[in-house]
Amino acid sequence: MNIQPTYSSLDYPGKMSLVLFTPGCDLRCKYCHNPQLLKNQQLTRWDIEEIEAEVESNMDFIDAIVLSGGEPLLHVEDIKNFIKQAKDSDLLVKLDTNGLHPDETREIIKDLDYVAMDIKAPLDKYYKITDVYPKDTEELIRKTINIINDNNVFLECRTTYVPQLLEPSDIQELTANLDCDRYTLQQFRNRVTLDANLSNYEEPNPEFLREILEKLETNIPEIRLKSRQFGNQLIKG
Numbered sequence: 082m083n084i085q086p087t088y089s090s091l092d093y094p095g096k097m098s099l100v101l102f103t104p105g106c107d108l109r110c111k112y113c114h115n116p117q118l119l120k121n122q123q124l125t126r127w128d129i130e131e132i133e134a135e136v137e138s139n140m141d142f143i144d145a146i147v148l149s150g151g152e153p154l155l156h157v158e159d160i161k162n163f164i165k166q167a168k169d170s171d172l173l174v175k176l177d178t179n180g181l182h183p184d185e186t187r188e189i190i191k192d193l194d195y196v197a198m199d200i201k202a203p204l205d206k207y208y209k210i211t212d213v214y215p216k217d218t219e220e221l222i223r224k225t226i227n228i229i230n231d232n233n234v235f236l237e238c239r240t241t242y243v244p245q246l247l248e249p250s251d252i253q254e255l256t257a258n259l260d261c262d263r264y265t266l267q268q269f270r271n272r273v274t275l276d277a278n279l280s281n282y283e284e285p286n287p288e289f290l291r292e293i294l295e296k297l298e299t300n301i302p303e304i305r306l307k308s309r310q311f312g313n314q315l316i317k318g
């Protein structure tokens with residue numbers, strides 16, 4: 082099967098969810114923890130039917146589905162099936178996205194309850210994180226944010242902090258005018274990485290990450306830190 086279902090109580094905060102990891106992505110983040118998903122395989126009819134059956138048989142145990150990846154919007158026509166099934170069953174729907182697909186986001190936005198979007202770096206500095214990214218990354222991400230906010234869907238923006246790739250000033254720069262409901266800084270984990278060199282990098286100290294967040298000048302109402310040591314911590318809000 083080209084789509085991996087996993088049950089989680091963490092991916093949709095406060096809810097039990099079925100997370101669907103779809104294949105393919107248009108970025109190649111050096112720290113990507115799901116390199117096995119980067120090949121853009123097509124979803125087969127069989128994949129879709131299997132997932133629909135999985136959702137159907139676990140309807141009583143879950144509150145939400147989470148569309149994750151990879152980049153789920155590479156399969157927008159297929160994921161519309163899952164969204165319709167979820168909505169018909171009164172389940173919540175969360176989308177995890179890299180923000181590079183505003184047109185596809187617009188197609189499904191009315192059925193989304195929550196979007197978690199990666200902001201990898203200041204929008205003109207994606208070269209720090211990935212060798213592959215669209216020329217118009219900045220414009221695409223701004224458009225996606227506007228679509229989400231215009232439809233009043235809860236928006237969490239997230240950045241993974243790798244000390245060798247980002248600096249504290251990058252976090253200040255990217256959050257300064259970021260229009261989202263929640264911002265989460267994620268501690269880099271060195272267990273599985275697309276670029277094998279990163280597995281030799283140390284994971285940043287959570288105290289160092291907390292200091293970055295405490296000094297931020299931003300109007301984002303809620304700021305969080307996610308680390309191996311302390312889980313998901315509220316820093317502001």
Ligand code: SF4
Binds near residue numbers: 106151
């Ligand atoms: S956007 Fe996510 S799935 Fe895609 S390469 Fe980056 S970390 Fe991996």
